[in-house]
Amino acid sequence: MIRVVLADDQTLVRAGFRALLDAEDDIAVVGEAADGEEAIEVVRRERPDVVLMDVRMPRSDGLTATARITRDAALSSTRVIVLTTFELDEYVFGALRAGAAGFLLKDMEPEDVVAAVRIVAGGDALLAPRLTRRLIEAFVVEAGRPAPDPAPLEELTPREREVLALVGGGLSNAEIAEQLVLSPLTAKTHVARLFMKLGARDRAQLVVTAYETGLVKPGSQ
Numbered sequence: 350m351i352r353v354v355l356a357d358d359q360t361l362v363r364a365g366f367r368a369l370l371d372a373e374d375d376i377a378v379v380g381e382a383a384d385g386e387e388a389i390e391v392v393r394r395e396r397p398d399v400v401l402m403d404v405r406m407p408r409s410d411g412l413t414a415t416a417r418i419t420r421d422a423a424l425s426s427t428r429v430i431v432l433t434t435f436e437l438d439e440y441v442f443g444a445l446r447a448g449a450a451g452f453l454l455k456d457m458e459p460e461d462v463v464a465a466v467r468i469v470a471g472g473d474a475l476l477a478p479r480l481t482r483r484l485i486e487a488f489v490v491e492a493g494r495p496a497p498d499p500a501p502l503e504e505l506t507p508r509e510r511e512v513l514a515l516v517g518g519g520l521s522n523a524e525i526a527e528q529l530v531l532s533p534l535t536a537k538t539h540v541a542r543l544f545m546k547l548g549a550r551d552r553a554q555l556v557v558t559a560y561e562t563g564l565v566k567p568g569s570q
Contacts, residue, residue, distance in 0.1 A: 351470040352397040353397055353400070353466060354400045356388035358405075369463065373463055384409060392427060400415075400430065401453070402432060404431060404432065419550060420448070428551065430449070430452070430465060430466070431444045431451070434455050448553070450553050499564075500562075513559050513564055514564050515528060516540065517565035523536070
């Protein structure tokens with residue numbers, strides 16, 4: 350069972366997400382929060398698999414709450430999906446830094462929301478949609494980023510750099526295996542080594558690293 354916490358200051362929005370997710374046999378909403386501080390409290394108590402986190406909330410916003418959750422070692426298995434109304438919400442840039450595993454627009458189709466929860470709960474980041482790729486590229490290009498720093502790549506083998514570049518393009522392990530003519534298990538092993546060597550929490554952080562090191566150029570995917 351995938352355990353979910355909803356964090357949004359609008360009661361009707363939370364009710365809509367709860368009705369949608371609780372209707373699924375493998376998903377259960379275990380808590381709700383109306384602001385960032387309450388979200389942190391509920392997440393620490395419930396230890397959910399996934400948090401749907403609104404960006405703009407009172408007391409503590411979703412960005413601050415996301416950072417505190419993802420930096421808490423006791424919550425290492427909890428993944429945060431940031432909810433936003435705008436495709437290029439300025440707060441989303443910070444959410445990438447804060448460790449968000451993915452992004453959803455509030456007006457997405459219900460089946461896409463359900464799929465997103467399952468994807469992130471399964472350990473993948475929500476990277477395939479064009480929205481996320483655009484957000485990452487905008488983060489790198491427009492958010493006052495310094496020049497690319499290739500230093501993190503020094504410990505990687507040539508093959509691991511190839512794999513990181515493909516992860517940066519939003520490819521899944523299966524797609525990486527197909528493109529590099531590897532077995533799915535070998536591709537998964539390479540990605541696991543990237544997590545370890547780069548100290549990344551999830552695939553979203555690997556994608557950001559691919560851009561920040563200059564391994565992937567914005568607009569090249």
